[in-house]
Amino acid sequence: MTEDDGVDEDLLTIGAFASRARLSAKALRLYDRLGLLAPAYVDEASGYRYYRAGQIERARLVALLRQLDMPLARIxxxxxxxGPEAAALLAAYWDGAEARFASxxxxxxxxxxxxxxxxxxMYERFTVETAEVPERVVLTEKRHVLAPELPVWIPGSLGRLEEGAREAGGVTAPPFVVYHAEVTMExxxxxxxxxxVADEAAARAWAERQGRVTGAGVRVEPARRIAFARITKAQVAHPQILAAFEAVESWAxxxxxxxDGPCREIYxxxxxxxxxxxxxxxVAFPVK
Incomplete structure (x- = not known):
């Protein structure tokens, strides 16, 4: 038996199937290796792959989805x-792709x-000023996080800390996020x-209870002089916010x-x- 011969009426050799699916045999072998389209039958003796005609539509769909650079797991x-579920999955992927392309x-x-x-x-669009910030007790959560995770992590973390602040005399100044090292895609x-917060002792008691779960802590933020630029909601998006930070650095x-310390965003x-x-x-830098 050769790879060009059929095993029975229902099975197609990889060559015949590739021709009907308008794909190459090489592509079909790749899809098999990636777990996206397995042959209907593999001859144990010869290793020849055979497919059913009913697999043609799946083969063509896999090929088209790969042209969208869709990750293998999502394919x-x-x-x-x-039906609608598959269409919804594709729509969700493409919405994300368009957002990435825009960014x-x-x-x-x-x-x-x-x-x-x-x-x-580019820096001229930002007005930079300085301010003196007094020493403050702060509830904190520190985490290693990549840039795409920030829109979820920041509000979630600040929300948890603001709940703790209610037990520690209340929030005494705008919340902020400190970047101890660069946060990017990589x-x-x-x-x-x-x-x-207002009450250090109460803050430490709350953090002691919560820290095992969320990693909450307490520290004293020293008095600082900061250089800062005020930005709009639209400018928070990358890379506008990057230009704002660089404008502050250049101004200083x-x-x-x-x-004199890591950069921060004050909300x-x-x-x-x-x-x-x-x-x-x-967006601010401590300066001296």
Whole structure:
């Protein structure tokens, strides 16, 4: 028997199946290896693969989904689903892909500005000021987190800490997040969520109870001078926020100030109620 001969009426050789599916035999072997489309039958003696005609639609669907750069695990979910469920899975993937493309388009524009020497023009949209911040007791959660996880982790963490603040005399100043190292798609910080509170003893008692579950802690944030730029809700998105941080660094360097600690985002507005052009956050560096 050769790979061009059929085993029975219902089975097609890989060559015949590839021709009917308008795919190459190489692609079919790859789909088998990836667990996306297994042959209906494999001859143990010869190793020849055989497929059923009913598998053609799945083969074509796998090929089309791979053209969308869909991860293998998500392809498997789509091809196993049926009708509206499969369509919904595809729609969810593509919504995420379009969001990534939009972010990458913005980042490419930002990088073009940097590479062409127009950084100062980008910084001009931000007004930088300084402020003296007193010593404060803060409830904290610190976590290694990647950039895509921040939109979920930040509000969740600050929400938990604000609940703890109710047992510690209340929130005494805007909450903030400290980035102890860079947080990107590949670098995971860590980042530290902080909520200033009034009662240190009560804060430590709450953190002692919660710390085993959430990693909550208490520390004293020293008095600092900060340089900051106020940004809108729309500017919080990457890479606009990156340009804001760089604008603050550039402003400080031009005035002979040195950075004296990790950068931070200070949140002073109701995020859900704010519109795209409403100020919601200060991006800041401690300086001296």
């Amino acid at each position: 498997a979910d789509v091809v196993e689903a049926r 990458q388009r913005a980042l490419a524009g930002y990088l073009r500005g940097r590479l062409s020497g127009r950084s100062s023009e 670098s995971d910080g860590p980042a530290e969520a902080c909520v200033p 360097a031009e005035r002979g100030l040195s950075v 002073f507005a109701d995020w859900d109620a704010a519109g795209p052009e409403d100020p919601v956050c200060d």
